Amino acid sequence: MEALAVRLSHLDSEAEGAIRVVMFYDTLMRRRVDLPALARASASLAECVAGIRIHGTGRTIRFSPDGTEASTSPPSPSSTAPITLDEEEIGTVWLERPGAPGALDPMVLDRLALAAAAVLERYGPARTTMADPALIELAISCDSDEAARARALRLLGFATDLPVRVVAARTRLPLDRIGGLVCPARPVKAALLGDVGVILATTVDRARFPADVRAGVGAAENPALSWQEARTALRFTTPRRPIVHYDRLGALALLAQVPQGAARNNADVAAVEHLAADTPEHLETLDAYCETGSVRRAADLLHLHHSSVARRLEQIGKALDIELTEPTGLLRARLALTAWHLLND
Numbered sequence: 001m002e003a004l005a006v007r008l009s010h011l012d013s014e015a016e017g018a019i020r021v022v023m024f025y026d027t028l029m030r031r032r033v034d035l036p037a038l039a040r041a042s043a044s045l046a047e048c049v050a051g052i053r054i055h056g057t058g059r060t061i062r063f064s065p066d067g068t069e070a071s072t073s074p075p076s077p078s079s080t081a082p083i084t085l086d087e088e089e090i091g092t093v094w095l096e097r098p099g100a101p102g103a104l105d106p107m108v109l110d111r112l113a114l115a116a117a118a119v120l121e122r123y124g125p126a127r128t129t130m131a132d133p134a135l136i137e138l139a140i141s142c143d144s145d146e147a148a149r150a151r152a153l154r155l156l157g158f159a160t161d162l163p164v165r166v167v168a169a170r171t172r173l174p175l176d177r178i179g180g181l182v183c184p185a186r187p188v189k190a191a192l193l194g195d196v197g198v199i200l201a202t203t204v205d206r207a208r209f210p211a212d213v214r215a216g217v218g219a220a221e222n223p224a225l226s227w228q229e230a231r232t233a234l235r236f237t238t239p240r241r242p243i244v245h246y247d248r249l250g251a252l253a254l255l256a257q258v259p260q261g262a263a264r265n266n267a268d269v270a271a272v273e274h275l276a277a278d279t280p281e282h283l284e285t286l287d288a289y290c291e292t293g294s295v296r297r298a299a300d301l302l303h304l305h306h307s308s309v310a311r312r313l314e315q316i317g318k319a320l321d322i323e324l325t326e327p328t329g330l331l332r333a334r335l336a337l338t339a340w341h342l343l344n345d
Helices: 002-009 013-030 035-046 105-122 133-140 146-156 175-182 223-235 246-257 260-265 267-278 280-292 295-302 306-320 327-343
Strands: 049-054 060-063 079-085 088-096 165-171 188-193 196-201 213-217 243-245
Touching (some): 013 105, 035 049, 049 105, 088 105, 133 146, 133 188, 133 196, 146 223, 165 175, 175 188, 175 196, 196 223, 223 246, 243 246, 246 327, 260 327, 267 280, 267 306, 267 327, 280 295, 280 306, 280 327, 295 306
Parallel strands (some): 213 243
Antiparallel strands (some): 049 088, 165 196, 165 213, 188 196
16 A cells, blocks of 8 residues: 555655655554544544544544544534445544635545444444344344343343333434433434334433324333333324323323223214314314313414304304313313324324
């Protein structure tokens, strides 16, 4: 490689520089450097501040050309490149060069990103969010023995002393993006099992779920039980309640255990079924009223005048043969509507 660089120097100085950049990072990889050493060496090579940030942990490393950690607040980088591992972006590298980027900066960043990915893959479990579905299934299956489950969790990167909660999700969004949002800077793994996305995380921030996601969140710390809870909670999700935590269901979770035949044969559930087929707008009104328990608040949700909602509810009550203005009637309607949603999940 050195001889090639010498020969190229007589033909093209930029080509020689590119070869020397490749040689530089090859040497670093042979020495099995860690991320700080990689950033320090890159800053020295580029003669400007070099940085590395890992998305999953939020860790940021910045070094100055003199080999010391950069202490000033980082300005806008002059050039950046993504760190990718298994086709997933897991971090970013950048240079903070005053003025315009140098001619070899793209080459430096490309090699720095490749080297950073190799370092992350070498040390500890994989830093990607997406995981082997077989390992995920082994970790959450109720048929797995505890030894096999512990091995699977260890291979996935979870410490044995940490709780692991499970999220069952239906979405068109990438699972790794959702996992990174709801569990930032902590271990999180995801895989698609059938038509349901599975996310394993040590903590789950309900407020950080993006739009267009329906998700059930298990409460138990045992992954197998948490998975069962998450699937149950997912069945209770609706457009108005896209995220459901199992521990918030309380006694409502018992409805998931009602046999489908028994639910379909119930007169109230059958009446809701007919309502949904005949007048979908009435079903939406009933859903808003059951959600709020108030004509005016339901009207606000539906963007209708409260008198219009009141008239609809009167018609709905007659169709269901339920007095919706009474507490018992409202309870019956809520139970019937929930049972109907579960049947049509």
